Amino acid sequence: MSYDPRQILTQAGQDLAVEEVPLRQIADQFGTPCYVYSAQALRAQYHQLAAALNPLKSRIHYSVKANSNLGILSLFKELGAGFDIVSGGELSRVLAIGGNPRDVIFSGVGKSVAEIDLALKVGVGCFNVESRSELERIQQRAELAQKVAPISVRVNPDIDANTHPYISTGLKDNKFGVDAETALTLYSMAAKTNALSIEGIDCHIGSQIARTEPLLEALNSILNLVDTLSSSGIELQHVNLGGGFGVRYQDEHALDLNAYGAQLHELLGPRQLPLRVEPGRSLTANAGLLLTQVEYLKPGQDDATGFVIVDAAMNDLIRPSLYDAWHDIVVVDGFSADDPVQQLDVVGPICESGDFLAKGRSLQVSEDSLLAVLSAGAYGMCLASNYNSRGRAAEVLVDGANVQCIRRRETVQDQLRLELPEGR
Numbered sequence: 001m002s003y004d005p006r007q008i009l010t011q012a013g014q015d016l017a018v019e020e021v022p023l024r025q026i027a028d029q030f031g032t033p034c035y036v037y038s039a040q041a042l043r044a045q046y047h048q049l050a051a052a053l054n055p056l057k058s059r060i061h062y063s064v065k066a067n068s069n070l071g072i073l074s075l076f077k078e079l080g081a082g083f084d085i086v087s088g089g090e091l092s093r094v095l096a097i098g099g100n101p102r103d104v105i106f107s108g109v110g111k112s113v114a115e116i117d118l119a120l121k122v123g124v125g126c127f128n129v130e131s132r133s134e135l136e137r138i139q140q141r142a143e144l145a146q147k148v149a150p151i152s153v154r155v156n157p158d159i160d161a162n163t164h165p166y167i168s169t170g171l172k173d174n175k176f177g178v179d180a181e182t183a184l185t186l187y188s189m190a191a192k193t194n195a196l197s198i199e200g201i202d203c204h205i206g207s208q209i210a211r212t213e214p215l216l217e218a219l220n221s222i223l224n225l226v227d228t229l230s231s232s233g234i235e236l237q238h239v240n241l242g243g244g245f246g247v248r249y250q251d252e253h254a255l256d257l258n259a260y261g262a263q264l265h266e267l268l269g270p271r272q273l274p275l276r277v278e279p280g281r282s283l284t285a286n287a288g289l290l291l292t293q294v295e296y297l298k299p300g301q302d303d304a305t306g307f308v309i310v311d312a313a314m315n316d317l318i319r320p321s322l323y324d325a326w327h328d329i330v331v332v333d334g335f336s337a338d339d340p341v342q343q344l345d346v347v348g349p350i351c352e353s354g355d356f357l358a359k360g361r362s363l364q365v366s367e368d369s370l371l372a373v374l375s376a377g378a379y380g381m382c383l384a385s386n387y388n389s390r391g392r393a394a395e396v397l398v399d400g401a402n403v404q405c406i407r408r409r410e411t412v413q414d415q416l417r418l419e420l421p422e423g424r
């Protein structure tokens, strides 16, 4: 694969986002491993989705879990996004960038009392309720705080999103949402109390969904409920379709957003219901990469595949180990035409065989090479850990010729501080 060092990000086989700063310069300045994001690519993804939903009354609530760096959240806030959160921590991040709590949707099956209280105090726009017990808890906490909690019920439509089982959420054996009948019960409970105000209805059937059919099927069953509720006098203010729009990592098809927008329009028919979506991956995945330096080349035993051992590991990017996810790997520099093209596993320094970033790739690489692991802008850094007491990577945002460190590399002191006795 030919590589222009100014192209800091690529979307396999699609348009390349070109920023002005060479990756080698970023590696020299900030060290490796290092996540690099393109502001231009993030904006382009946002505008593409906004344009596809344009004919509809709609609002994009960026799903914070996909990449929760404050620099990324600020960028989406500037673009006019609201936010989808699943914890008090994510709410605090939105507040830290000056986000308006009214633009926040609070999802998740396990909202604690402390999280509900914080959300009520700051006044989030909507709680997406996932069970009867949760509805009762939100009502009690709202009564205690003398507030009115805006709610939406998350419906689990029992639809197969045809994605990895770990990230499928809309099947009846998944822990998320409630069935249609329970949803109707929850709405009638909510209608009877002044502590809750009924705002909308929502669903999210999974992530990395490649085809529009399951998403539309989900909307269809939600619309049936909207109509049933309407006939019993409960008028909803919005329909939230969740996120899950699939992207291209290798040779799969990204979800056709324009087709999706047009089909939504058709399905909604004369209903003037405002739509909400909660995209995470589709906005950030292909706007980020992970830079990593080769440490060693190690031949395989006998005729087994050899290894390129790099300084990034499963603690930095766990998607290949956890979901068997495929990320393109590009050799940025540090090789010559004389270096042979080899079949290699790209592995990190962590002490388990599950620590790999890629398997069996054809690479022309040397021990001086810098590599880029592509499509790493979503569920990369936010899933990073300190396993093997490794500090988490730095994060850098590039905007034209402007390079900004949006999270410094974690030091050993950062890790020890929480465990040493006070004052040491």
Ligand code: LLP
Pocket: 063, 065, 066, 084, 107, 108, 167, 169, 204, 206, 207, 208, 242, 243, 244, 245, 278, 279, 280, 281, 282, 319, 323, 378, 379
């Ligand atoms: N809304 C809800 C309620 C969600 O649970 C999720 C993702 C989203 C929105 C955003 O979905 P997206 O547009 O990003 O597909 N760690 C996995 C993905 C987990 C997704 C969890 N929920 C991965 O690396 O593939």
